[in-house]
Amino acid sequence: MNYEFLNNLLSKNFTRFFPKTINRKLLRRYGIFFVPTNLKILPINFYPISTNLKDQISLVENYDSKKKLIKFNTKMDMDIFLKSLFKKKRFNYLDVGGDNIDLYLKLNNNLKIINYNIYNFKKVINIFKKIKAQFKMKNLNPITNIRKLKNIDMVYFGSSIQYFKNYNIFLKKIIKMKPKYIFFSGTTFFNDNIDKEKWIVKQTNILPHTVYLYFFNLNKFIAFFKMNNYKLVLYKKNKFAKVDYKNFYPLLKQIMYLDVLFIRKNLLKKTIIKF
Numbered sequence: 460m461n462y463e464f465l466n467n468l469l470s471k472n473f474t475r476f477f478p479k480t481i482n483r484k485l486l487r488r489y490g491i492f493f494v495p496t497n498l499k500i501l502p503i504n505f506y507p508i509s510t511n512l513k514d515q516i517s518l519v520e521n522y523d524s525k526k527k528l529i530k531f532n533t534k535m536d537m538d539i540f541l542k543s544l545f546k547k548k549r550f551n552y553l554d555v556g557g558d559n560i561d562l563y564l565k566l567n568n569n570l571k572i573i574n575y576n577i578y579n580f581k582k583v584i585n586i587f588k589k590i591k592a593q594f595k596m597k598n599l600n601p602i603t604n605i606r607k608l609k610n611i612d613m614v615y616f617g618s619s620i621q622y623f624k625n626y627n628i629f630l631k632k633i634i635k636m637k638p639k640y641i642f643f644s645g646t647t648f649f650n651d652n653i654d655k656e657k658w659i660v661k662q663t664n665i666l667p668h669t670v671y672l673y674f675f676n677l678n679k680f681i682a683f684f685k686m687n688n689y690k691l692v693l694y695k696k697n698k699f700a701k702v703d704y705k706n707f708y709p710l711l712k713q714i715m716y717l718d719v720l721f722i723r724k725n726l727l728k729k730t731i732i733k734f
Contacts, residue, residue, distance in 0.1 A: 462706040466494045469663045490703040491663055493647070495710055498659040498671065501624045507668045510558045510583045515590050522564045534617065534644040534718065535699070537562065538569040541613070544640065547572060550612040553605070553638070556619025558583055560590055563599055576600045576608060611638040618645035621672040627683070634687045641689060641721045645697045647704075648677035650713040658711065674714065684721045692727075694719040 469491065534540065541552070549572040554562065557577045566573050575598055577587060587601035602608070614633055620643060623629050633641065649658065657673040681691050697716045704714040 462708070465491065466706055469494045470496055470661055491706050492702050493660040493662055493672075493674075493704070493707075495707055496659050496661055496671070501659055501673065502671050504622060504624070504670055504672075505668065506622060506670050507665060508558070508580065508582060510586055512586050512589060515560045515586055516593070518559060518561045519564065519590065519594055522561065522568075524565065524568045534615075534642075534697075537615075538566055541566065541570055541573070545570075545572070545612070549574065551608075551610055552576065553578065553608065553611050553614045555579075555614060555616050555633075556622075557617065560587065562617075563596075567596075567598065574598050574600070576602060576611070578602050578605055605632060605636070608636060611636050613640045613642065614638045616641075616643045616646070621646055621675070622670070626673065630683070631687075634684075634689070637723065639723055639726055641684070642718070643720075644718045645699055646717060646719070647674045647702070648680065648715050648717055648719075649674055649711045650677045650715065651711050674711070677715070677717075680719075688724045689721040690724050690727060692720055692722045 541550075544550075551574045552566070553576045555578050557563075558579060563575050563577070566575065577584070577599070579587075579601075581603050584601040584603050587599070590596065591599045591601060614636075620626050620630070653676070655676055656679050657675050659671055660674055662670040662672060684691065694717050697718050702716045704711070707714055
């Protein structure tokens, strides 16, 4: 297969004129989620917001703790993971980019000791505020500004940081809060010996929407946190999806879809982590 041709085709906006069936067949056959670009600045994104009040109410009313989460979720065993970190101590959790209520429902059901903060676009947060009021969810705190948050123990980026245009500025705000743990799930990194801090790519599996994001240089990402007194303690391949990056060869040869966990350095000796 000539992936260079396919990359060029998908990186342009020609495909928005294709019938949906053609686009689906292209993606299904070649399994391409992302294509490289030569962009230097991340364009303004119009990421499709699918969250709506009716669906969120349905998730609450029909929640079954024995079933898997309905939504796209990159860390299905988050409750077990959090139990290993916090045992029986009450903790403050920040979900950055969460767009459905069922992760909260699962964690709240299995962890009665969680204070759940969720950050997203105003449109999404307004829906969560209505859900909170209707179902009297006292430990749910929907926010559009993280500055007022205090004593956050865990910050969770569920496949979201790569869509932040000024991600480094946002991460500095997070670090200023001094959370104990910062966890990135379902995030793409490259480990090639190149000096680029990140690579701007186009996402192709949500056509006709045009969305751009970053692939991060793993070593530089780790170095950024090290400089800010956080240490990488665990990383592993994400189990949610098998993402194929074969169309990036030879531009990038070592690309991984990962879960990575950083811990504040002064807590290293006190913590035993099960991932």
